[in-house]
Amino acid sequence: MNIADPTFEWFALSPVLAVLAAACLGVLAEAFLPQKPRYYAQLALAEIGLLGGFALLVWNWSAAAVSASGAPQAVTGAKLAMGALVFDPPSYLFWGALLVFGALAVAVFGERAMTGATAFAASVSAIPGSQAEADAIAAKREHTEVFPLALFSLTGMMVFGSAGDLLTMFVALEVMSLPLYLLSGMGRRRRLFSQEAALKYFLLGSFASAFFLFGMALLYGYSGSFDFAVIDTSLATSEMNRGILLAGLGLMAVGLLFKMGVVPFQSWVPDVYAGAPTPVTGFMAICTKLAAAAGLARVFFVALGGERWSWQPVFAVLAIATMAVGVILALSQTDLKRLLAYSAISHAGFLLTAVVGAYQFVPEGQLNSLGAIFYYLVAYGFATIPAFAIITTLRDTSGGEATDLAKWSGLGKSNPLLAGIFSLLLLSFAGIPLTAGFIGKWAVFAAAWQGGFWWLAITGIGFSLVAAYVYIKVIVAMFFGEPAEGVQLGQASMLTWLPISLGAIGTLWLGLFPAQLMDLIAQAQVFVK
Amino acid sequence: MNPDLVLWLAAILFGIGALGLMTRRNALVAFMCVELMLNAANLVLVTMSNVHGGLDGQVAAFFVMVVAAAEVTVGLSIIVMVYRSRRSTSVDAANLLKQ
Amino acid sequence: MIPLTIETDIVFWICGPLMVAGAFGLVLFRKAVYSALSMAFVMVNLAALYAAMGAPLLAAAQIIVYTGAIMMLFLFVLMLVGVDRADSLVETIKGQRVWTALAAIGVAGLIIAGIGHVAAASAGLDSANEAYGGNVQGLAAMLFNRYVFPFELTSALLITAAVGAMVLAQHARLTPKKTQAERAAERMEAYATAGVHPGALPNSGVIARHNSIATPALLPDGSISGESVSEVLLGRGAIVDTPALSALTAANFAGVAAELEGEEPPVPPALDTGPKPASLEGATPADTAELAPESGASDAAVEDEEESK
Numbered sequence: 001m002n003i004a005d006p007t008f009e010w011f012a013l014s015p016v017l018a019v020l021a022a023a024c025l026g027v028l029a030e031a032f033l034p035q036k037p038r039y040y041a042q043l044a045l046a047e048i049g050l051l052g053g054f055a056l057l058v059w060n061w062s063a064a065a066v067s068a069s070g071a072p073q074a075v076t077g078a079k080l081a082m083g084a085l086v087f088d089p090p091s092y093l094f095w096g097a098l099l100v101f102g103a104l105a106v107a108v109f110g111e112r113a114m115t116g117a118t119a120f121a122a123s124v125s126a127i128p129g130s131q132a133e134a135d136a137i138a139a140k141r142e143h144t145e146v147f148p149l150a151l152f153s154l155t156g157m158m159v160f161g162s163a164g165d166l167l168t169m170f171v172a173l174e175v176m177s178l179p180l181y182l183l184s185g186m187g188r189r190r191r192l193f194s195q196e197a198a199l200k201y202f203l204l205g206s207f208a209s210a211f212f213l214f215g216m217a218l219l220y221g222y223s224g225s226f227d228f229a230v231i232d233t234s235l236a237t238s239e240m241n242r243g244i245l246l247a248g249l250g251l252m253a254v255g256l257l258f259k260m261g262v263v264p265f266q267s268w269v270p271d272v273y274a275g276a277p278t279p280v281t282g283f284m285a286i287c288t289k290l291a292a293a294a295g296l297a298r299v300f301f302v303a304l305g306g307e308r309w310s311w312q313p314v315f316a317v318l319a320i321a322t323m324a325v326g327v328i329l330a331l332s333q334t335d336l337k338r339l340l341a342y343s344a345i346s347h348a349g350f351l352l353t354a355v356v357g358a359y360q361f362v363p364e365g366q367l368n369s370l371g372a373i374f375y376y377l378v379a380y381g382f383a384t385i386p387a388f389a390i391i392t393t394l395r396d397t398s399g400g401e402a403t404d405l406a407k408w409s410g411l412g413k414s415n416p417l418l419a420g421i422f423s424l425l426l427l428s429f430a431g432i433p434l435t436a437g438f439i440g441k442w443a444v445f446a447a448a449w450q451g452g453f454w455w456l457a458i459t460g461i462g463f464s465l466v467a468a469y470v471y472i473k474v475i476v477a478m479f480f481g482e483p484a485e486g487v488q489l490g491q492a493s494m495l496t497w498l499p500i501s502l503g504a505i506g507t508l509w510l511g512l513f514p515a516q517l518m519d520l521i522a523q524a525q526v527f528v529k
Numbered sequence: 530m531n532p533d534l535v536l537w538l539a540a541i542l543f544g545i546g547a548l549g550l551m552t553r554r555n556a557l558v559a560f561m562c563v564e565l566m567l568n569a570a571n572l573v574l575v576t577m578s579n580v581h582g583g584l585d586g587q588v589a590a591f592f593v594m595v596v597a598a599a600e601v602t603v604g605l606s607i608i609v610m611v612y613r614s615r616r617s618t619s620v621d622a623a624n625l626l627k628q
Numbered sequence: 629m630i631p632l633t634i635e636t637d638i639v640f641w642i643c644g645p646l647m648v649a650g651a652f653g654l655v656l657f658r659k660a661v662y663s664a665l666s667m668a669f670v671m672v673n674l675a676a677l678y679a680a681m682g683a684p685l686l687a688a689a690q691i692i693v694y695t696g697a698i699m700m701l702f703l704f705v706l707m708l709v710g711v712d713r714a715d716s717l718v719e720t721i722k723g724q725r726v727w728t729a730l731a732a733i734g735v736a737g738l739i740i741a742g743i744g745h746v747a748a749a750s751a752g753l754d755s756a757n758e759a760y761g762g763n764v765q766g767l768a769a770m771l772f773n774r775y776v777f778p779f780e781l782t783s784a785l786l787i788t789a790a791v792g793a794m795v796l797a798q799h800a801r802l803t804p805k806k807t808q809a810e811r812a813a814e815r816m817e818a819y820a821t822a823g824v825h826p827g828a829l830p831n832s833g834v835i836a837r838h839n840s841i842a843t844p845a846l847l848p849d850g851s852i853s854g855e856s857v858s859e860v861l862l863g864r865g866a867i868v869d870t871p872a873l874s875a876l877t878a879a880n881f882a883g884v885a886a887e888l889e890g891e892e893p894p895v896p897p898a899l900d901t902g903p904k905p906a907s908l909e910g911a912t913p914a915d916t917a918e919l920a921p922e923s924g925a926s927d928a929a930v931e932d933e934e935e936s937k
Contacts, residue, residue, distance in 0.1 A: 003760070003768065003769045003772055003773055004773055005773075006772065006773050006774075006776040020784060023784070023787075024787065027787060027791060030791075080777075081776070081777035082773060082774050082775075082776060082777065083774065084774075084775070084776075084777035084778055085777065123799060123800065124610070124795055124796055125610070125613075125795075125796060125797055125798055125799040126799060127613050127614055128614050132799060135802050135803075136800070136802065139802050141800060141802070143795060145791055145794075145795050148791065149788065149791065149792070152784050152787070152788050155781075155784055156781075156784070159781060167585075167588070167589050167592060167775060167778055168775075168777060168778045168781070170589075170592070170593075170596070171592060171596060171778040171781050171782060171785070172778075172781065174596045174599065174600060174785055175781060175784050175785050175788070178599060178600065178603045178785065178788045178789065178792065179788050179792070181603055181604075181607060181792075182603060182607075182788070182792040182795065182796070185607055185610060185796070186795070191614070192614060192615065195607075195610055195611050195614055196611070198607050198610075198611075199556060199607055199608065199611050202603070202604050202607050203550075203556065203559055203560065203563075203604075206560070206563045206600055206604065207547075207550055207563055207566075209600075210543075210546070210563050210566035210567055210570065211566075213566075213567060213570040213593060214543055214566065214569065214570040214573065214739075216570075216589075217570045217571075217573035217574045217577065217586075217589070218573060218739075218742075218743075220574065220577055220585065220586055220589065221536075221573060221576075221577035221580065221581075221746070224577075224581040224583060224585075225583075225585060226585060226589065239748055240746060240748060241742075241743070241744050241745055241746060243741065243742035243743060243744045244742060244743055244744075244746070246742055247738065247739050247742030247743065250738075251739075531637075532746050532750055533743065533744075533745055533746055534640065534644070535640065535644075535677075535681075536740075536743045536746065537740050537743065538640075538644050538647065538648070540736050540739040540740045540743065541648060541651075541736055541740075542647065542648070542651050542670075543735070543736060543739065544732045544733065544735050544736025544737075544739070545648070545651040545652060545654070545655055545732070545736075546651070547731075547732045547735055547736075548655060548728060548729055548731075548732035548733075549654060549655035551724075551728040551731070551732070552655070552724070552725050552728050552729075553655065555660055557660055557664075557702065557705060557706060557709070558654070558660050558663045560702075561654060561663060561664060561667045561702060562654065562655065564667065564694075564698065565651055565654060565667065565670065568670065568671065568674055568694070571674075571686075572674065572677070575678055575681055575683050575686060576681065578683070578753065579681055579682060579750045579751070579752065579753060580746060580748055580749075580750050580751060581751060582750075582751030582752055582753060582754075582755060582756055583756055584753070584756050584757075584763075584766045584767055584770055585770065587683050587685070587686055587763075587767055588767055588770045588771060588775055590683070590686055591685070591686065591689065591767065591771070592775075592778060592779075592782065594689055594690070594693045594694060595693075595782045595785070595786075596782070596785060597694070597698060598693060598697065598698055598786075598789075599782075599785040599786055599788065599789040600789075601698050601701055601702070602701070602789035602790075602792070602793050603788070603789050603792045603793070605701060605702070605705045606792060606793045606796040606797055607796065608705065608709075609705060609708065609709070609796070609797065610796045610797070612708075612709045
């Protein structure tokens with residue numbers, strides 16, 4: 001017996017491998033470095049891995065955009081690693097966004113200027129309130145494993161959005177989820193909440209991956225292959241009973257929509273977002289959504305695009321339900337983290353409208369469904385990472401985060417700069433013109449409209465008007481409310497301020513000058529089969 | 530043999546697993562039900578591998594076992610962590626996050 | 629690999645119903661250990677089915693990885709978190725169980741209806757297996773060629789699992805470990821200042837019919853020594869009621885003595901006079917009957933018990 005050697009396109013794979021290598025080196029650093037320098041080494045390693053990966057990605061793009069003779073050419077796609085990955089133009093986009101947002105979110109992980117420690121428990125294994133915990137805090141222990149864990153999760157996310165077959169996608173789904181389950185349970189304060197969030201996220205998450213797996217098995221049964229391209233062709237040629245296809249499609253959708261936080265699979269979102277340490281919430285909010293949206297689009301546009309008449313109506317109903325639940329429940333929230341969690345649910349609904357449109361073949365220079373989804377997510381990412389970073393800065397008398405909405409009253413008088421930035425981000429969430437969020441909302445609703453779902457686009461506009469009330473209520477409280485007692489702003493370092501300021505600049509820039517990013521997306525928004 | 534029967538069996542096992550996960554209070558038993566659902570999916574993969582005459586399905590079932598092993602490690606350590614904090618593995622006891 | 633010669637149909641009709649029964653056991657048993665064993669039972673049957681369906685490697689992996697490693701991990705954790713607690717059957721959400729059952733039946737029914745009739749007969753694995761000379765070789769060829777990337781990606785999964793288990797469970801030692809000399813000095817100091825006995829704790833009681841660790845030893849005055857059983861057992865109240873046993877023995881002995889003197893034997897006292905703890909293997913009415921002095925054999929037992937005191 002003789003097995004042919006597999007071939008790897010090392011240069012094209014290098015962005016993923018850089019992140020994976022940084023994660024593995026981080027685990028080694030955890031084992032061999034003494035405690036003091038470990039934090040700095042881990043933080044540096046994580047940022048170098050992510051920014052290095054981004055540099056390699058840009059290099060790849062510039063190499064692919066120039067033909068052998070030196071003339072510029074359109075970037076095309078290629079299958080990598082024996083077909084396990086598809087490195088097509090949308091992969092460049094999603095990898096780039098994951099790496100940039102990952103770098104910003106991981107910087108917030110490292111913040112310890114405000115309380116002298118990171119947001120993660122001194123010793124996760126110590127029982128909350130026990131002597132062992134007090135000892136660990138006194139000894140200034142900290143868990144620097146969070147950096148490699150975040151990098152492993154990012155590796156999984158990058159692969160998930162660019163997988164070429166369902167099997168790779170399933171493995172990537174777990175690679176991205178397991179570290180998140182762990183990270184949610186590692187909060188420093190309100191540890192019982194945090195642990196409960198981890199348990200809940202884990203049980204529901206593994207339930208959803210079981211659905212994904214069963215659906216994947218049925219799709220394999222229908223088409224005889226895991227490969228997206230083969231599944232696509234088998235839609236017309238398979239002699240199997242079509243019921244298998246529909247059952248598989250439905251079950252896979254459950255698994256994917258769960259990760260997006262779409263109704264009726266949204267119940268984990270508020271609890272996990274509120275219970276997890278705030279930097280982790282920021283990381284999950286954007287990076288998981290990016291990966292899930294890319295994966296959802298790839299499965300339903302590439303592999304199951306020929307079957308769109310059976311899933312579009314269902315997704316349209318789910319999109320409306322998601323927007324409704326997200327917006328209406330956000331109205332009654334009194335905790336800022338929960339409010340942003342419900343806002344995240346409503347954003348999943350807005351995203352889903354573009355998926356429903358499934359508007360793929362567009363005139364030159366316009367955004368199709370995938371381009372709209374990507375633009376929306378970039379706008380959301382530039383708003384959500386700084387928003388959660390700002391939540392970490394307001395502290396109550398015990399040094400814990402003051403997430404109660406009442407505590408944010410009057411912030412505009414004591415710190416107009418921070419309150420101003422936060423208002424800008426909230427306006428972007430609401431989709432007010434001149435912010436990135438407006439262009440994003442416009443793009444997804446346009447994609448739904450062009451795809452023939454004009455009624456869905458109109459419903460979405462209605463809900464986004466209601467949602468604006470939620471955010472404006474917070475802004476009004478910040479600027480016109482009485483200053484709250486017993487809270488103060490922590491002295492955050494650059495690790496928090498850099499993501500906040502970059503996010504604010506990005507939100508404004510993409511709102512005022514959207515053309516540049518749109519041109520880039522328009523070149524790179526078609527999946528390769 | 531007739532693949533229909535095996536697939537029906539897998540669907541029944543999957544349904545029982547889903548039922549258990551949603552009704553059992555004990556986090557450990559709930560998690561075992563997830564394992565049952567994964568096993569049901571494996572059974573589909575192996576059957577379909579037979580139907581199509583290719584080994585992809587068997588390879589996938591092999592991957593599922595690896596993934597399940599890693600998932601169980603993480604899941605059980607989370608359950609033990611929660612148990613140590615509150616002396617209970619009941620998912621009903623975990624209700625701090627309810628509004 | 630030796631092909632399994634039994635017809636697949638026969639294996640299916642034996643293992644299939646057993647698997648469904650095991651799955652119901654998993655869901656319906658109130659005790660978590662029974663659930664875990666039902667699950668292991670399902671998995672072993674599944675392995676048999678794999679073997680019959682031309683997947684010998686998976687059958688072995690199913691036994692070794694799933695039943696041998698994963699289920700045993702579950703059992704370890706079950707032992708860790710306490711096995712004697714049965715699940716509460718109180719519904720916290722009204723009507724939840726009925727609705728869930730309907731939903732689950734609906735899901736399974738929809739899938740079955742969707743699957744319906746596959747429409748294709750099995751192609752069989754013979755040609756796929758022959759390509760590389762066997763099932764295991766064929767799987768290896770796919771694993772190390774077409775699926776080599778996800779295979780390597782599982783390493784990230786395994787590292788995550790190892791790091792995660794260590795983060796959540798390992799507690800770093802913050803103070804140096806005490807040496808044996810320091811421990812001995814501490815014991816002697818405790819003895820000198822507080823009079824704490826410095827030696828080993830007493831053994832559990834060894835009595836004619838009971839020598840389990842749940843049997844407390846008796847002090848010379850007939851009371852039990854709390855130090856002789858584990859604190860955990862004391863806390864649970866799961867210990868044998870030794871004084872009651874010894875009272876019975878003493879009564880029996882008195883009865884025998886009286887009989888020897890030619891008098892009517894007094895009625896032995898009922899066992900449950902004192903507060904009877906919820907015992908693991910406490911005296912039952914059957915014990916009482918056996919201990920009644922009726923024959924020579926039981927006399928010997930009485931003597932044994934007497935000696936052990």
